């Protein structure tokens with residue numbers, strides 16, 4: 006089986022409700038989102054998917070320079086963002102996994118099983 010992965014960065018603000026910590030205060034992250042797509046077969050000329058198309062689709066769903074709490078009706082943790090981005094990308098590609106990096110040290114991953 007093959008897997009291909011592309012990544013794209015975006016910047017956004019959020020605050021996390023329901024946890025008494027500094028995360029309750031509005032702050033920003035330079036997020037990086039990775040999408041991994043898998044296939045047992047290659048499409049001509051020998052690709053799982055076109056990297057440019059995949060990355061363009063990923064970019065189209067990322068809420069760049071937005072306040073995530075206003076964009077979504079869920080608490081915008083990295084975990085919830087990963088599941089949301091999975092659901093969006095899985096409409097178009099056989100996605101294996103989404104990884105959301107909040108910074109260079111911390112990430113959350115979502116895959117459907």
Ligand SMILES: [Zn+2]
Nearest residue numbers: 019028032034
């Ligand atoms: Zn945060």
